[in-house]
Amino acid sequence: GAGVSQSPRYKVAKRGQDVALRCDPISGHVSLFWYQQALGQGPEFLTYFQNEAQLDKSGLPSDRFFAERPEGSVSTLKIQRTQQEDSAVYLCASMVEGNSGNTIYFGEGSWLTVV
Amino acid sequence: DAKTTQPPSMDCAEGRAANLPCNHSTISGNEYVYWYRQIHSQGPQYIIHGLKNNETNEMASLIITEDRKSSTLILPHATLRDTAVYYCIVSGSARQLTFGSGTQLTVLP
Numbered sequence: 001g002a003g004v005s006q007s008p009r010y011k012v013a014k015r016g017q018d019v020a021l022r023c024d025p026i027s028g029h030v031s032l033f034w035y036q037q038a039l040g041q042g043p044e045f046l047t048y049f050q051n052e053a054q055l056d057k058s059g060l061p062s063d064r065f066f067a068e069r070p071e072g073s074v075s076t077l078k079i080q081r082t083q084q085e086d087s088a089v090y091l092c093a094s095m096v097e098g099n100s101g102n103t104i105y106f107g108e109g110s111w112l113t114v115v
Numbered sequence: 116d117a118k119t120t121q122p123p124s125m126d127c128a129e130g131r132a133a134n135l136p137c138n139h140s141t142i143s144g145n146e147y148v149y150w151y152r153q154i155h156s157q158g159p160q161y162i163i164h165g166l167k168n169n170e171t172n173e174m175a176s177l178i179i180t181e182d183r184k185s186s187t188l189i190l191p192h193a194t195l196r197d198t199a200v201y202y203c204i205v206s207g208s209a210r211q212l213t214f215g216s217g218t219q220l221t222v223l224p
Contacts, residue, residue, distance in 0.1 A: 091159070102209040
């Protein structure tokens, strides 16, 4: 597709349930990012991949959060034993390298509500 | 990364230019100024970025002061669809974007 694609678009999970959120980056983009956005706030960095290598996971809030990108294209963000505070929009982004600086493109996000 | 300061909200009349300011007095020499916007219920959308020269694309113009301590994003003819939160971010790389609270721009009919 032309842009970053995320699924599901909306997810309601019961507290304690595991969820998996999928991201299809723009074709050919080596770098992939996950961000978390709570209601009324700006996006916050979670983790970054270059191809299949997870180079930075400093933003993952707890060990219940796990991300993978096994073949260097599609990525999955998994949240185990979901808690109410995990309710947020999870944004995936991929990056193209430009001649000056670089540009990151975001998907529409996966809206997670934990009840 | 350098921090930025933006007004929390602004209004603009439809068809007029929207000028969104951003202060980044602690910017360092290798840091770019990025602008993104987020329309309600959508992911952030890239607008423009620059290092020290003014930049223009089909969406907007970016004016960076000579000392690089502040910048202005200009939407030349604002439409109702430009109503969004606008984020000014200063970073050495798009791998390290730190979003603040942004400016809520409301374009009025």
